[in-house]
Amino acid sequence: MRHLLADDDLSPAEQAEVLRLAAELKAAPFSAQPLAGPHTVAMIFDKPTLRTQSSFAAGVVELGGHAMLVDGHLAGIGVRESVADVARILGRQAAVVVWRTYAQAKLEEMAAYAGVPVVNALTDDFHPCQLLADLMTIQEHKGDLAGLRVAFVGDAACNMGNSWLLAGATAGMHVVLSGPEGYLPEDHMFTRAAAIAATTGGSVRGEADAVAAVTGADVVVTDTWVSMGKEDEAASREAAFAPWSVTTELLAHADPEAIVLHCLPAYRGKEIAADVLDGPRSVVWDEAENRRHAQKAALVFLLGASGAP
Numbered sequence: 001m002r003h004l005l006a007d008d009d010l011s012p013a014e015q016a017e018v019l020r021l022a023a024e025l026k027a028a029p030f031s032a033q034p035l036a037g038p039h040t041v042a043m044i045f046d047k048p049t050l051r052t053q054s055s056f057a058a059g060v061v062e063l064g065g066h067a068m069l070v071d072g073h074l075a076g077i078g079v080r081e082s083v084a085d086v087a088r089i090l091g092r093q094a095a096v097v098v099w100r101t102y103a104q105a106k107l108e109e110m111a112a113y114a115g116v117p118v119v120n121a122l123t124d125d126f127h128p129c130q131l132l133a134d135l136m137t138i139q140e141h142k143g144d145l146a147g148l149r150v151a152f153v154g155d156a157a158c159n160m161g162n163s164w165l166l167a168g169a170t171a172g173m174h175v176v177l178s179g180p181e182g183y184l185p186e187d188h189m190f191t192r193a194a195a196i197a198a199t200t201g202g203s204v205r206g207e208a209d210a211v212a213a214v215t216g217a218d219v220v221v222t223d224t225w226v227s228m229g230k231e232d233e234a235a236s237r238e239a240a241f242a243p244w245s246v247t248t249e250l251l252a253h254a255d256p257e258a259i260v261l262h263c264l265p266a267y268r269g270k271e272i273a274a275d276v277l278d279g280p281r282s283v284v285w286d287e288a289e290n291r292r293h294a295q296k297a298a299l300v301f302l303l304g305a306s307g308a309p
Contacts, residue, residue, distance in 0.1 A: 001111075001115070001116070001117065001306050002117055002301075002302045002305040002306045003111045003117055003118045003119070003302070004117070004118075004119045004120055004128055004129070004298055004302060005104070005107055005108060005111060005118065005120045005126070005128075006104075006120065006125070006126045006128060006163075006166065007126060007128045007131055007163045007166035007167040007170065008166045008167075008170060008192070008196060009128070010128075010170065011170070012170050012171070012172070012196075012199070012200050014301070015132075015135070015167070015170050015171060016171075017301065018132060018294070018297045018298055018301050019132065019135055019136055019139060019294070019297070021297035021300060021301065022132065022136050022290070022293045022294045022296070022297035023136070023139070023140075023293075024297075025062075025293050025296050025297055025300075026290070026293040029062045029293075030062055032063060032296070032300050033063060033064035034063055034064070034299070034300055034303045034304070035060060035063040035064045035065025035066075035095060035299075035303075036063075036064030036065075037064065037065070038064055038065045038066040039064075039065050039066070039094075039095040040065065040066045040067075040068045040093060040094045040095060041056070041060045041065050041066070041067055041068065041094055041095060041096045041097075041098060041299070042068050042070050042090045042093065042094035042096070042097045042098065043056055043057070043060075043067055043068065043069055043070065043098045043099075043121075044070045044071075044072045044075070044077070044097070044098065044099045044100065044101070045069075045071075045072060045100045045121075046072040046073070046077075046099075046100060046101040046102060047100050047101065047102070047122060049100055049121075050265075051263075051264060051288055051291050052100055052121050052122060052129070052291070053069075055291035055292040055295055056098055056121065056292075056295055057069075058292055059292045059293075059295050059296040059299070060299070062292075062296060063296055063299060063300070065095070068093075068094060070090070072099075072101065077101075077106075078106060083106050083109040083110055083113075084109060084112070084113045086110070087109070087110045087111075087112070087113035087114040087115075087118075088113055088114070088115075090114060090116075091113070091114035091115040091116045092115075094116060095116055095117075095303065095308055096116055096117045096118070096119060096299060096302070096303070097110060097114050097116060097117070097118045097119070098118075098119045098121045099118065099119070099120070099121060100121035100122045100123075101122075101123055102123065102124050103123065103124065104120075104123045104124065104125040104126065107120055107123055116306070116308060117299075117302040117303065117306050117308065119295075119298065119299070119302070122159065123159060124159060125159055125162055126159050126162055126163050126166075127159045127160055127163045127263070128163055128167065129291065129294065129295050129298065130160065130163065130263050130291070131163045131164065131166075131167035131168075132167070132294035132295070132297070132298060133287055133288075133290040133291040133293075133294040133295075134164075134167075134221070134261055134263070134287060134290075135167060135171055135294075136290045136293065136294050137261065137283050137286050137287040137290050138150075138219055138259070138261075140286065140290075141259050141283055141286075142218060142219070142259070145171040145172060145173055146171065146172030146173065146200070146201060146202070147172065147173070147174070147201070148173050148174070148218045148219060149173070149174045149176070149216055149217045149218050149219070149255075150164065150168055150173050150174065150175045150176065150217065150218070150219045150220075150221060151176045151178065151213045151214045151217035151219070151220050151221065151254070152164050152175065152176070152177045152178070152221045152222070152223075153177075153178045153179065153210050153213055153214065153220065153221070153222055153244045153246060153250075154178075154179055154183075154222045154223060154225055154241055154244045154245075154246075154271050155179055155183050155223060155224070155225050155237070155241065155271075156177040156178065156179045156183055156184050156185060156206075157179065157182070157183045157184055157185060157186075158223065160221075160223045160263060161177055161179075161184065161185045161189075162185050162189050164177065164221065165177070165185060165189050165190065165192070165193035165204050166189075166192065166193050166196065168193075168202065168204065169193040169194070169196040169197035169200060169202045169203075169204055170196055170200060170202075171200070171202065172197075172200035172201045172202040173202050174202055174203045174204075175193075175202070175203070175204045175205075176204075176205055176206075176207050176213045176217070177204075177205075177206050177207070177213075178206070178207040178208065178209065178210050178212075178213030178214075178244065179241070179244055180240045180241060180244070181208070183240075183241075184206045185206075190204055190205075190206065210243050210244045210250060211250065211253050214250055214251070214253045214254050215253045215254070216253075216254065216255055217254040217255060217258055218254075218255050218257070218258055218259075219258060219259055219260075219261060220246060220250075220251060220254050220258055220259075220260050220261070221260075221261045221262070222244075222246045222260075222261075222262055222271045222272055223262065223263055223271065224265065224266070224267060224270075224271055225237045225238060225241045225267075225270060225271050226238075226267075238270060241270075241271065244271075245270065245271060245272065245273065246260060246262075246271065246272040246273065246276050247272075247273045247276065248273060248275060248276060248279075251276060251281065258281060259281055259282070259283045260272075260276055260277075260279075260281050260282045260283065260284070261283060261284060261287050262277065262282075262284045262287075263287070264284060264287075264288060266284070
């Protein structure tokens with residue numbers, strides 16, 4: 001049984017195949033119908049959602065399936081019923097389980113007991129669906145991923161920072177993460193990504209200076225400084241992160257043809273300037289749309305690799 005729990009669940013060849021399939025499905029949205037029947041995909045959301053819910057719901061229908069929304073709070077997963085018991089129930093009702101939640105360990109427990117593919121729609125540790133959409137978007141605008149320089153600036157001690165390390169290394173990219181002291185991924189994540197990069201020709205590193213990180217970059221990426229669950233730290237974070245704001249001045253150090261990504265929601269005037277987010281080098285709206293196409297490709301791949309439904 002194949003799952004997508006973290007970005008390195010896909011080998012370099014598999015990641016490339018999913019991205020190739022995503023491009024095909026964007027060009028011909030109804031060309032693959034692995035969920036025809038329709039088969040059901042259970043979608044559980046424990047965290048706020050807009051792009052994830054809408055893109056999965058639309059994508060599942062385009063694949064011929066039925067998107068079943070499971071309210072995680074009403075289900076009381078891990079409280080009213082154990083994760084293992086919920087997994088056993090949903091695995092008999094659905095062809096795939098998609099879960100947007102907090103603890104990576106709970107997602108892994110769901111995968112251990114569901115008996116069907118489980119997809120990480122975001123945890124505190126990883127956001128692989130977003131990275132597939134990001135890589136797809138970069139590929140559309142830049143061509144081959146291998147060898148491109150990516151600078152992730154801001155709060156890199158988050159799921160997006162971890163996922164950029166793993167997915168970027170898998171794609172053979174040169175990934176630089178930059179943020180204030182204490183706001184980079186843990187050392188073991190760099191080690192995990194570096195082992196992948198050694199096989200793909202990519203590289204990963206941390207950088208204390210925002211200008212140095214962005215200099216020569218082909219892609220500049222940022223995310224909110226105040227992730228879900230960190231709202232009480234908003235004031236202190238805004239002061240600490242100010243030098244890492246993606247402004248026109250910071251972007252001037254990147255390659256002249258560099259593009260800008262943000263997984264949204266964005267806070268103009270904080271982690272990114274309005275004239276950058278809404279400007280000609282921003283590809284965030286393509287990036288948001290591509291969540292649907294990339295996630296469809298991931299579902300097609302996982303179902304095929306698992307011999308289901």
